[in-house]
Amino acid sequence: MKENSIVILDFGSQYNQLIARRVREMGVYAEVVPYFEPLDKILARKPKGIILSGGPASVYIEGAPTIDKELYKQGIPVLGICYGMQLTTHLMGGEVARADKQEFGKAELIIDDANSPLFKGIPNNSKVWMSHNDHVTKMAEGFVQIGHTDSCVAATYNKDLNIYCIQFHAEVTHSEHGTDMLRNFVFNVAKCEKNWSMGNYIEETIKNIKETVGDKKVLLGLSGGVDSSVAATLIHRAIGDQLTCIFVDTGLLRKDEAKKVMEVYGQNFHMNIKCVDAEERFLSKLAGVSEPEAKRKIIGKEFVEVFNEEAGKLTDVEFLAQGTIYPDVIESQSVKGPSMTIKSHHNVGGLPKEMKFKLLEPLRELFKDEVRKVGRELGIPDHMIDRHPFPGPGLGIRILGAVDKEKADILREADDIFIEELRKADLYNKVSQAFVVLLPVKSVGVMGDERTYEYTAVLRSANTIDFMTATWSHLPFDFLERVSNRILNEVKGINRLTYDISSKPPATIEWE
Numbered sequence: 045m046k047e048n049s050i051v052i053l054d055f056g057s058q059y060n061q062l063i064a065r066r067v068r069e070m071g072v073y074a075e076v077v078p079y080f081e082p083l084d085k086i087l088a089r090k091p092k093g094i095i096l097s098g099g100p101a102s103v104y105i106e107g108a109p110t111i112d113k114e115l116y117k118q119g120i121p122v123l124g125i126c127y128g129m130q131l132t133t134h135l136m137g138g139e140v141a142r143a144d145k146q147e148f149g150k151a152e153l154i155i156d157d158a159n160s161p162l163f164k165g166i167p168n169n170s171k172v173w174m175s176h177n178d179h180v181t182k183m184a185e186g187f188v189q190i191g192h193t194d195s196c197v198a199a200t201y202n203k204d205l206n207i208y209c210i211q212f213h214a215e216v217t218h219s220e221h222g223t224d225m226l227r228n229f230v231f232n233v234a235k236c237e238k239n240w241s242m243g244n245y246i247e248e249t250i251k252n253i254k255e256t257v258g259d260k261k262v263l264l265g266l267s268g269g270v271d272s273s274v275a276a277t278l279i280h281r282a283i284g285d286q287l288t289c290i291f292v293d294t295g296l297l298r299k300d301e302a303k304k305v306m307e308v309y310g311q312n313f314h315m316n317i318k319c320v321d322a323e324e325r326f327l328s329k330l331a332g333v334s335e336p337e338a339k340r341k342i343i344g345k346e347f348v349e350v351f352n353e354e355a356g357k358l359t360d361v362e363f364l365a366q367g368t369i370y371p372d373v374i375e376s377q378s379v380k381g382p383s384m385t386i387k388s389h390h391n392v393g394g395l396p397k398e399m400k401f402k403l404l405e406p407l408r409e410l411f412k413d414e415v416r417k418v419g420r421e422l423g424i425p426d427h428m429i430d431r432h433p434f435p436g437p438g439l440g441i442r443i444l445g446a447v448d449k450e451k452a453d454i455l456r457e458a459d460d461i462f463i464e465e466l467r468k469a470d471l472y473n474k475v476s477q478a479f480v481v482l483l484p485v486k487s488v489g490v491m492g493d494e495r496t497y498e499y500t501a502v503l504r505s506a507n508t509i510d511f512m513t514a515t516w517s518h519l520p521f522d523f524l525e526r527v528s529n530r531i532l533n534e535v536k537g538i539n540r541l542t543y544d545i546s547s548k549p550p551a552t553i554e555w556e
């Protein structure tokens with residue numbers, strides 16, 4: 045199946061995952077590999093087409109990311125996008141220089157060769173998205189111009205080598221016919237066949253898991269989140285009772301979380317799940333600690349300890365399974381510079397490397413939406429698949445300041461009402477992440493003529509595509525009113541509720 049694939053060489057563009065997703069949505073497998081991957085390794089993947097991504101560098105600077113020129117001579121069609129175009133031009137003897145002014149935003153592409161397979165079915169004039177400082181000032185020999193804008197050579201073609209270059213970003217939706225151009229490259233130029241589907245993926249992965257694992261045992265930390273649940277279900281399909289899942293109830297989970305997980309995956313799917321009640325352990329370690337990073341570290345460390353203890357009780361376990369997904373993989377091999385740590389990683393499930401297990405990561409090649417599709421095909425109920433992300437430290441970072449059981453119980457109730465109402469109003473799937481935060485602030489209220497002095501809670505709901513930036517959800521007032529009435533009436537311990545109207549940046553989605 046992988047022999048029918050597109051390889052994307054990553055030069056650090058923020059859009060390279062998008063290219064892969066676009067191609068996969070067409071039913072063709074695509075993977076992102078760093079630009080410095082040796083040529084023989086690239087060829088070993090037997091790609092039918094290669095896409096060179098954009099990137100922040102300038103090709104004419106010493107040490108700029110580059111590739112082995114031989115790549116162009118393998119009889120495999122190449123599409124260079126932005127930096128990919130500039131690099132191709134530079135390596136093949138053309139010239140690239142800094143433009144007088146940078147071009148960012150929409151531009152009008154005028155097609156010069158309407159017969160080009162890349163532009164099949166695309167109108168002669170269309171909007172494309174530009175983001176560059178440099179441009180091609182002289183095309184390399186053998187290349188002809190097949191498209192332009194009023195400020196640059198926008199598309200070139202080398203017939204002998206079957207190389208296409210475009211200065212604009214076809215992968216973003218602002219490029220009106222961008223997806224059509226990528227589709228043309230994938231099917232008309234690279235001659236790929238549609239054969240990437242989740243059904244195929246499941247079948248093939250189950251076969252692989254069986255072969256890899258044999259008669260050995262596998263251990264998996266089940267969190268109830270989408271990734272670990274889908275991984276568990278897939279592995280369970282392959283090897284049944286050879287899989288043991290460990291579910292740790294940290295005391296910082298949502299209301300009835302352990303019950304729900306045991307119901308769906310234990311009772312219905314008959315998975316072997318060990319549910320560990322570790323509430324007291326976690327809460328006693330957290331007592332009096334209010335600094336967010338300190339709380340995260342304590343929770344992460346405790347999780348690993350509990351997990352290790354449980355793992356130690358099992359014999360013959362050879363594999364540790366994890367719900368690692370493709371964006372995590374790309375991220376860790378990325379060519380981008382180190383980005384600042386805003387928070388230590390959300391995933392409590394990140395287990396230490398020194399554990400003596402072989403890793404089993406059946407979702408390593410999938411994007412999140414693909415993981416969800418796999419989950420649905422495996423029969424996991426929608427309400428478990430469409431769940432918003434939930435951070436590893438759980439309520440530990442949604443109770444601001446020091447954490448205790450009383451606060452956790454209050455927050456659980458309030459959060460449950462908010463989520464229930466979102467679902468009832470058909471809003472849950474229209475927002476990306478929603479939850480309640482409990483503040484260590486008490487204020488005065490009045491209830492039944494009596495003075496109260498209770499906690500303040502915050503409703504937080506954000507809309508985002510990539511979780512890098514987000515806006516607050518514009519939830520209807522009557523909806524907010526309903527939630528407010530219910531929480532203030534039903535949850536003892538909260539007498540004041542506010543709605544968070546901060547975007548990210550400068551705020552973050554979670555509060556700690």
Ligand code: GLN
Binds near residue numbers: 057176
């Ligand atoms: N860094 C190059 C430029 O500024 C390429 C930009 C890109 O690939 N988006 O032109």
